[in-house]
Amino acid sequence: MSLWDFLFPPVCPHCGASVATQGDWCESCFTDLLHIRHVPNKFLHYVEDVCVLAEYRGGLKSMIYDVKFNEKKEQSKGVAPFLASYNLYMKYDEFHIVNSKCSVIYDYIIPVPSSERKKAKRGYNQVDLFFINWAKSLQNIDNKHFAWLDCLYKFDTSNDMWALTNKERHQNIEEAFVIGANYKDIELKDKTILIVDDIYTTGATIEAVAKVIRAYKPSKIDALTLASGSF
Template sequence: MRLWDLLCPPTCIHCGKDVYTQGEWCDTCLQAVMHERCILGPKHSSLECIYILADYIGGIKTMLHDIKFNGKKERALGAAPFLQRFTVTCLDMQYVPTIVVPIPISESKRKQRGYNQVEVLFKNWVMQQGWNWVDLLLKLDGSKPMWTLTKEERRKNMKGHFLVRPTMVDTYVDKDLSVLLVDDIYTTGATLLEAAETIHAVLPKAKIKALTLASGA
C-alpha cells in the first residue's frame, strides 16, 4: 500500500465507504449511476449518435461538480470504470475513431479554472486506446453559462461559438474521418450538435459521433 493511502485511506467517491484504491467506487454507488446507452442525433444533422455512460445523479453529479467548480481535478479518477466499460463496447462494435475531439472551453474560462475538465476526464483514456487526441476546435468567448438557460436558449447560445482551428483544416479536409466528440455532460445536445455542425461545415467527409460521461436524458 502506498504511503498516501496509509495517511489518507481511500474511500468511495460518493458515500465514503472504504475501498481499495483512491478514486474508486463501492459497488452500490457505482451500480446506482452506471447506465450505458446510445441515443440518435437529431434527424438531418451532422451528429450521428451520442454514447452516454452514466446517469447524472448521485456520485457522478458530485464528482463532475467538484471537477468543474471546486478545482478537484483528481476526482476524474472516478471516470475510470465507465470508460473501461466503454472500451469493451468499442471492441464489440469494432469502433476505432480516426480522431477524438474534446469539446473546448473558452480561453477566459481555462485561465479561471486552470484546465478543461473534458481533457482531465478523457485524455489519458484516449491515449491508452492508442487513439489520436486532436484539439480541433476553439471555443470563442461570449456564451452564457448553459445551466442558466432553457433548451431553446441553449441552442441559440451556442450558435457560432465554435471554430475549427485554421491550421488543421488542410490536414483533414480531404480525409474520410471518423470523429468522436467527447464532453462531460449531455443535457439538450446543443453543445455537441453545434460542435458537430461546425466540424462538418469545414470537413464535409467527417462522420461524427459523440461520447459523454453522464446525462439526465
C-alpha cells in the same frame, strides 16, 4: 498503498464506503450509476450517434462539479471505471482492435473545448482530464487511430449553459465554436470522428461542435459523454 491513500483513505464518491484506491467506486454505487445508452435519433442532426455512459446524479454529478468548479483535478480519476465499461461495450481491447473486429474504430477523438477565459481560470479543460488518458491508452494499442485532436476553439461570448432554458442553450452555443487557427488545413475528409464531452443535456453543445466538423467532410461523427439525465 500510496502515501496519499494512507493520509487520505480513499472512499466511494457516491456513498463514502472504503475502497482500494482514489477514484474507485464501490460495486453497488458503480452498478447503480452505470447506464450505457444512446440518445434517440430524433434529437440528432449533425452527429450520427451519441453514447452516454452513466446517470448524472449522486457521486458522479458531484465529482464532475468538483472537477469543473472546485479545482479538484484528482477526482477526475473517478471516470476510469466508466470508460473501462465503454471499452468492454465497444470491444476496445487489443485483440478486437488489432484485428479490426470493433464496430467502430475512430481516427480522431476531439474534445469539446472550454473558452480561454474559463480554461485560464481553472488551469485546465475538464474534458481533457476526463478523456485524454483513455484516448492515449487506445492509441497505445493502435497508433494509426484514436489520435487526440484538440483542434477546436470556443469563443468567450456565450453564457453559462446551466442557467439557460433549452431554447436559450441552442441559441447561446450555436456559433461558439470554430476550428483553431493552427488547424485550418486539417484533413478530416473521410475520417471517423468521436467528439467527447462531460455532460449531455440538450445536445446543443455537441451539435454545434459537430456542425463545425461536418464542414470538413468526415465519413462519420459520433459523440461520447460521461453522463446525462433523462432524454
